[in-house]
Amino acid sequence: MRIGIIGAGHIGSTLARHFTRVGYDVAVSNSRGPRSLDGLVAELGPRAQALTPEEAARFGEVVVVSIPFGRWHELPSAELSRKVVIDTSNYLPERDGHERDLDQDTITSSQKIRAHTGGNVVKAFNALPWQDLRDGSRPKGAPDRLAVALSGSDEDGKAVVAGLVRDIGFDPVDAGNLGRGGRRHQPGTQVFGRKLPKDEMSEIFHAVRR
Numbered sequence: 001m002r003i004g005i006i007g008a009g010h011i012g013s014t015l016a017r018h019f020t021r022v023g024y025d026v027a028v029s030n031s032r033g034p035r036s037l038d039g040l041v042a043e044l045g046p047r048a049q050a051l052t053p054e055e056a057a058r059f060g061e062v063v064v065v066s067i068p069f070g071r072w073h074e075l076p077s078a079e080l081s082r083k084v085v086i087d088t089s090n091y092l093p094e095r096d097g098h099e100r101d102l103d104q105d106t107i108t109s110s111q112k113i114r115a116h117t118g119g120n121v122v123k124a125f126n127a128l129p130w131q132d133l134r135d136g137s138r139p140k141g142a143p144d145r146l147a148v149a150l151s152g153s154d155e156d157g158k159a160v161v162a163g164l165v166r167d168i169g170f171d172p173v174d175a176g177n178l179g180r181g182g183r184r185h186q187p188g189t190q191v192f193g194r195k196l197p198k199d200e201m202s203e204i205f206h207a208v209r210r
């Protein structure tokens, strides 16, 4: 599978390392241009290349969006429509600036990215600190394998992303759709920032549903 990555910082580059390690072809991108990613591409090896965000979106069958949320309006919407889009971002007003609809919780940050891009957005990899994403990969069945929360409103899109989560050594846990589900693993929730096994994360999501 080909994976495009928009935003090659802590999370985007960590995912690029995992995806190339397990055999996927990856195109990384940022706002400063492909040449600024020469070092990362050299480290990632022959399965990796650097492109512009538009090109990375076209390249990927799945496209990871991993930028500071406040820059969502810069995402290449035409190229992301009809793609499975993995949104790792979190709305942090102190970093991103305030957005009234998010402050009033009339919409979620991932729903805003879906509205802007028209993509099949699955929120994932947003709740685990990047160091735990870097170091936490474990084989299937390992007792200390970590859970990765995901949410989305399309079952097929979620299944694709759940497969990628498993492939790189984590257990996916479905939080629900992009609205209610997304709100279950945003900043401030019980699972956010925590290293949890899948059973414990599932139990938390079930308790919130009750």
Ligand SMILES: NC(=O)c1ccc[n+]([C@@H]2O[C@H](COP(=O)([O-])OP(=O)(O)OC[C@H]3O[C@@H](n4cnc5c(N)ncnc54)[C@H](OP(=O)(O)O)[C@@H]3O)[C@@H](O)[C@H]2O)c1
Pocket (backbone or CB within 6 Å): 006, 007, 008, 009, 010, 011, 012, 029, 030, 031, 032, 053, 066, 067, 068, 069, 071, 074, 075, 088, 089, 090, 091, 092, 125, 126, 127, 128, 129, 130, 131
């Ligand atoms: N750090 C964590 O532990 C963590 C954990 C889970 C989720 N998250 C969330 O995931 C997202 C990324 O976090 P991060 O820590 O990886 O951030 P980061 O290290 O600051 O990296 C952000 C990346 O996005 C690029 N970028 C910024 N604006 C862009 C644009 N308009 N188009 C393309 N690329 C752009 C930046 O490169 P240029 O500036 O060169 O463009 C950089 O490569 C954030 O929303 C964050 O809240 C972070």
